[in-house]
Amino acid sequence: MVRVNILIAGIGGQGVVTAGRIIAEAGVYSNVKVLTSETHGLSQRGGAVNIHVRIGDVNSPLIPLGKADYLVGLEATEVLRNLNYANKNTEIIINEYISRPVLPKIRPLSLDKILDKLKDLKVHVINAEEIAIKAGNPLAANAAILGYLYSLGAFPGIEEESFIKALRTESNIKAFKMAQSIVKVKSL
Amino acid sequence: MIQISSQKRVLLGNEAIAYGALSAGVGIATSYPGTPASEILETLEKHNIYTEWSTNEKVAFETAYGAAMMGAFALTSMKHVGLNVAADPLMSSSYTGVEGAFVIVTGDDPSMWSSQNEQDNRYYGLHALIPVLEPYDPQSAYQLIIEAFKLSDRVKHPVLFKTTTRVSHTREPVELRPPSKPILGKFIKNPKKYVLVPENARRNRIEQLKRWDMIQEEVEKLNELIDEGSKDLIIASGISYGYVVDALKEFDIKANVLKISTPVPVPKKLVIEAVSKADRVLIVEEGGPVVEYQIKDILYDEGIRVELHGKDLITRVGEMTPDKVYYAFSKFFSIDIITDYLQVPQDTPPRPPAFCPGCPHRSSFIDLKKAVVMASLRPDDVFFSGDIGCYTLGLNPPFEEIDSTTDMGSSIGLANGVYRATQKIPIAIIGDSTFFHTGLPALANAVYYKTPMLVFVLDNRTTAMTGEQPSPSKKIEIGDVAKGLGVKYVKYIDPFDTNTSIKVLSDALKWVKENKEPAVVIAKRACALLVTRSLREYELPKAVVDLNRCTGCSICYDYFTCPAIIPRPDKKAEIDPLTCIGCGACVQICPFKAISIKGEKPEKWDELWLG
Numbered sequence: 056m057v058r059v060n061i062l063i064a065g066i067g068g069q070g071v072v073t074a075g076r077i078i079a080e081a082g083v084y085s086n087v088k089v090l091t092s093e094t095h096g097l098s099q100r101g102g103a104v105n106i107h108v109r110i111g112d113v114n115s116p117l118i119p120l121g122k123a124d125y126l127v128g129l130e131a132t133e134v135l136r137n138l139n140y141a142n143k144n145t146e147i148i149i150n151e152y153i154s155r156p157v158l159p160k161i162r163p164l165s166l167d168k169i170l171d172k173l174k175d176l177k178v179h180v181i182n183a184e185e186i187a188i189k190a191g192n193p194l195a196a197n198a199a200i201l202g203y204l205y206s207l208g209a210f211p212g213i214e215e216e217s218f219i220k221a222l223r224t225e226s227n228i229k230a231f232k233m234a235q236s237i238v239k240v241k242s243l
Numbered sequence: 244m245i246q247i248s249s250q251k252r253v254l255l256g257n258e259a260i261a262y263g264a265l266s267a268g269v270g271i272a273t274s275y276p277g278t279p280a281s282e283i284l285e286t287l288e289k290h291n292i293y294t295e296w297s298t299n300e301k302v303a304f305e306t307a308y309g310a311a312m313m314g315a316f317a318l319t320s321m322k323h324v325g326l327n328v329a330a331d332p333l334m335s336s337s338y339t340g341v342e343g344a345f346v347i348v349t350g351d352d353p354s355m356w357s358s359q360n361e362q363d364n365r366y367y368g369l370h371a372l373i374p375v376l377e378p379y380d381p382q383s384a385y386q387l388i389i390e391a392f393k394l395s396d397r398v399k400h401p402v403l404f405k406t407t408t409r410v411s412h413t414r415e416p417v418e419l420r421p422p423s424k425p426i427l428g429k430f431i432k433n434p435k436k437y438v439l440v441p442e443n444a445r446r447n448r449i450e451q452l453k454r455w456d457m458i459q460e461e462v463e464k465l466n467e468l469i470d471e472g473s474k475d476l477i478i479a480s481g482i483s484y485g486y487v488v489d490a491l492k493e494f495d496i497k498a499n500v501l502k503i504s505t506p507v508p509v510p511k512k513l514v515i516e517a518v519s520k521a522d523r524v525l526i527v528e529e530g531g532p533v534v535e536y537q538i539k540d541i542l543y544d545e546g547i548r549v550e551l552h553g554k555d556l557i558t559r560v561g562e563m564t565p566d567k568v569y570y571a572f573s574k575f576f577s578i579d580i581i582t583d584y585l586q587v588p589q590d591t592p593p594r595p596p597a598f599c600p601g602c603p604h605r606s607s608f609i610d611l612k613k614a615v616v617m618a619s620l621r622p623d624d625v626f627f628s629g630d631i632g633c634y635t636l637g638l639n640p641p642f643e644e645i646d647s648t649t650d651m652g653s654s655i656g657l658a659n660g661v662y663r664a665t666q667k668i669p670i671a672i673i674g675d676s677t678f679f680h681t682g683l684p685a686l687a688n689a690v691y692y693k694t695p696m697l698v699f700v701l702d703n704r705t706t707a708m709t710g711e712q713p714s715p716s717k718k719i720e721i722g723d724v725a726k727g728l729g730v731k732y733v734k735y736i737d738p739f740d741t742n743t744s745i746k747v748l749s750d751a752l753k754w755v756k757e758n759k760e761p762a763v764v765i766a767k768r769a770c771a772l773l774v775t776r777s778l779r780e781y782e783l784p785k786a787v788v789d790l791n792r793c794t795g796c797s798i799c800y801d802y803f804t805c806p807a808i809i810p811r812p813d814k815k816a817e818i819d820p821l822t823c824i825g826c827g828a829c830v831q832i833c834p835f836k837a838i839s840i841k842g843e844k845p846e847k848w849d850e851l852w853l854g
Contacts, residue, residue, distance in 0.1 A: 066594065075414065076253070076414060079253045080253050083251065083416045088416070091414045092414075093412045093413075095279060095357070095408075095710075100596040100598070100599055101597040102595055114380070114486075114489050115565060116409050116413040118565075119564075119566055120566050120582055120584040121585070122565075132592065135587060135588050136594070138588070139586065142585065145585075156593060156597075157597035157805075157806045158593065158595070158804070159640050160801060161592050161593070164592065
């Protein structure tokens with residue numbers, strides 16, 4: 056049976072947990088087993104968070120090291136922090152958004168520096184915020200990322216209708232659909 | 244929580260526990276907030292049963308215990324370290340038993356995602372003679388909590404239900420049954436059972452052990468042997484079961500699996516049956532060797548000798564992961580498991596959690612540091628005794644104003660000891676919910692023994708870190724409490740009013756120095772998340788930087804560190820309008836008056852922040 060592992064990383068408050076909930080809900084509408092494992096509590100306060108999403112024949116919540124089929128960064132730096140879940144064949148989806156860690160004197164890495172560290176890997180760069188704003192809500196960036204993942208075939212057995220039901224708001228659905236049309240913007 | 248059909252819903256493990264309890268007939272539920280257990284009561288309080296967020300875990304435990312003495316079906320839930328606070332009544336409850344059903348949910352946090360330790364609360368079961376049930380996913384949590392109520396009701400004994408972060412915070416579709424009618428109690432007086440004077444306690448001790456014998460019989464049917472006809476046996480407890488099943492499939496290995504849902508006590512007969520069929524045994528469990536020790540004990544008594552592995556192949560450190568199971572399998576089954584993964588670049592900048600935009604704690608720490616200097620003290624010569632809450636983040640730069648955080652309420656207690664050992668006046672920093680939780684007895688102690696210290700209460704009107712549960716501070720004024728306890732110097736500040744706050748805090752420190760007794764200053768301003776949640780429908784004001792005035796001095800982003808203030812390439816500051824909530828705290832911080840607030844304050848703005 057198929058099994059897909061997706062690790063979604065980001066910063067507390069970006070809608071990382073919500074993205075997982077949307078996939079889990081869409082899974083149930085299509086009768087596909089989805090397990091998601093979330094970060095709660097103190098770490099959510101602007102810190103680095105991730106969720107493990109496992110689809111199909113799975114009984115345990117965490118993705119083994121190197122076994123993510125998709126590694127997603129709602130914030131670009133967070134892809135690096137979770138790189139040990141990826142192998143050289145993992146599809147890496149990077150949102151162009153970079154957030155400065157809230158510590159004095161710490162400067163963020165630039166997107167070019169981040170991409171430089173991911174040379175020879177399967178990297179997709181998308182500007183989810185831009186899509187979200189066009190869709191009418193800057194908070195719909197996570198929905199845009201889900202739409203892009205959908206177009207890559209990351210959710211076997213889960214129909215688009217199920218996502219639309221799970222996405223609920225008009226701007227979410229719009230961002231989801233818009234992101235599907237920008238297939239592989241920038242593959243390194 | 245999403246309704247799929249009348250039967251199947253996508254639920255978080257904690258929601259599944261709550262729904263299971265409702266199906267079992269829970270009538271009374273209590274808790275004190277704590278990750279990873281908080282969502283259990285958050286779910287239950289939406290239903291038509293009596294629920295309360297108690298002032299601490301001991302009170303929560305006793306409220307549920309008292310209800311179960313009257314015959315109710317009662318549940319209390321708390322994080323693992325919360326059970327330490329409730330350990331006193333826990334021990335007693337095992338001696339008295341109950342009339343109804345009493346289930347104690349402990350949310351353990353291996354890997355310490357949001358906790359000070361990773362204690363394994365299954366040991367409480369062995370210590371107190373209380374059975375421990377442990378699920379492996381949300382679906383099994385739903386079913387097993389129902390079994391926990393049944394077991395408690397049958398044996399008239401408390402039952403511990405142990406979940407962990409990964410069970411509590413995993414989401415999956417769960418098959419549900421409809422809720423049952425809540426079971427409440429009837430008035431029962433039975434002093435011979437419930438008054439633990441020596442005469443009664445000695446009789447109860449004998450009864451307790453009789454119940455323990457019954458429990459050992461009862462747990463047999465809650466566990467399962469999956470017999471594949473193999474001579475290799477894996478014994479897996481709780482969440483380890485899911486990892487074992489997935490790893491067996493992954494590497495196409497055939498082995499018998501004993502799935503343990505009651506790690507305390509382990510099912511003796513089933514263990515003997517399973518091990519008798521095996522040549523080699525691997526015990527996979529998270530945390531301490533709780534199952535392993537019991538099984539070794541049984542096998543010794545039965546004269547059974549087999550090759551047995553457990554904690555020699557599975558570390559005690561951290562939560563269970565697939566990779567830990569892979570390592571144990573590679574040794575136990577002598578197979579090569581090559582994990583090919585990429586390395587995290589070493590120069591990835593750290594991103595610890597941070598105070599939110601508009602957080603009053605950020606301003607409180609800035610004010611406090613200046614006040615220390617104003618009182619002719621050096622910050623590195625003052626002991627900042629911290630406590631548990633979002634304000635523990637005051638540990639991080641640029642604040643560095645937390646020198647200890649060990650347990651709830653410890654700020655004032657440890658400050659007592661720091662002063663006695665050094666004669667230097669410490670500053671105890673404690674939140675409002677924590678103040679009521681266990682700060683009160685320590686403050687009474689400081690008053691009684693005249694311990695010179697400044698108690699700085701950060702009253703943000705809620706139990707913020709765990710998700711904005713209510714705090715007694717909304718109905719009981721902390722200043723009145725402190726005065727009632729005999730504190731002579733009690734003042735309030737608004738931490739955003741920087742100049743006044745610095746003056747009040749430094750005056751308080753000087754007063755403590757002169758009078759050699761405790762003073763209390765309360766920083767009263769609501770949690771920004773609490774405020775913005777009430778204003779979702781409103782357009783919030785925004786801070787803006789006048790780039791002509793901004794000199795690029797970096798104070799706002801390197802010293803004040805609001806996440807909404809971003810340094811530009813020319814070092815001047817700009818405000819991210821999506822992150823800024825217009826709280827205005829940064830306005831006073833800029834020495835060049837370059838920051839101002841644009842836009843209208845929503846109705847009730849001041850009341851929400853300061854009410």
